[in-house]
Amino acid sequence: KQEVTQIPAALSVPEGENLVLNCSFTDSAIYNLQWFRQDPGKGLTSLLLIQSSQREQTSGRLNASLDKSSGRSTLYIAASQPGDSATYLCAVYAGTALIFGKGTTLSVSS
Amino acid sequence: EAGVVQSPRYKIIEKKQPVAFWCNPISGHNTLYWYLQNLGQGPELLIRYENEEAVDDSQLPKDRFSAERLKGVDSTLKIQPAELGDSAVYLCASSLAASSNEQFFGPGTRLTVL
Numbered sequence: 001k002q003e004v005t006q007i008p009a010a011l012s013v014p015e016g017e018n019l020v021l022n023c024s025f026t027d028s029a030i031y032n033l034q035w036f037r038q039d040p041g042k043g044l045t046s047l048l049l050i051q052s053s054q055r056e057q058t059s060g061r062l063n064a065s066l067d068k069s070s071g072r073s074t075l076y077i078a079a080s081q082p083g084d085s086a087t088y089l090c091a092v093y094a095g096t097a098l099i100f101g102k103g104t105t106l107s108v109s110s
Numbered sequence: 111e112a113g114v115v116q117s118p119r120y121k122i123i124e125k126k127q128p129v130a131f132w133c134n135p136i137s138g139h140n141t142l143y144w145y146l147q148n149l150g151q152g153p154e155l156l157i158r159y160e161n162e163e164a165v166d167d168s169q170l171p172k173d174r175f176s177a178e179r180l181k182g183v184d185s186t187l188k189i190q191p192a193e194l195g196d197s198a199v200y201l202c203a204s205s206l207a208a209s210s211n212e213q214f215f216g217p218g219t220r221l222t223v224l
Contacts, residue, residue: 044153100153
């Protein structure tokens with residue numbers, strides 16, 4: 001059974017820092033991996049989608065990498081801002097539905 | 111382009127009452143998902159539709175939950191009767207197709223059962 005783990009569960013950083021969020025999954029047979037952002041009381045906003053054949057994807061200050069063989073993905077956020085404060089969820093897709101981790105709650109202080 | 115629309119955004123009911131949630135996916139998206147998110151957890155799949163067909167409902171508690179997607183567009187998820195443990199956020203998502211496509215989520219319906 002696929003399991004997704006996100007470390008750390010919570011992270012607090014000062015504005016301007018670069019940071020890395022980690023995601024690991026137990027079964028490497030995935031089609032893709034998706035990173036989401038969730039603000040309190042809101043739905044999920046898709047940040048980046050990495051297909052299984054890709055190694056990384058970039059969008060603005062965000063860069064996500066995928067190492068399928070080791071079951072790992074990282075989300076790199078450059079020059080963090082207070083507006084980046086949210087919960088970040090990683091999810092893998094293996095043909096039926098997304099399997100999510102519990103998320104990393106990020107707090108960026110000004 | 112409009113995103114995934116869900117209503118209501120919030121619902122408070124007494125236990126044993128029925129409740130229904132509605133979802134309208136992004137236009138042209140054939141695959142529709144209902145997920146359940148408990149506090150502090152990631153979403154978990156309840157049911158997946160390909161057009162009007164429910165192709166994966168193995169996680170749907172069929173004794174009290176039901177869903178439909180008439181005409182392969184919008185969908186309704188129902189709970190009857192609701193229990194205290196059903197308090198959660200119910201999320202709807204859609205994608206162009208099931209395989210390898212990006213999923214887009216609606217704002218969710220937060221259900222509180224008293």
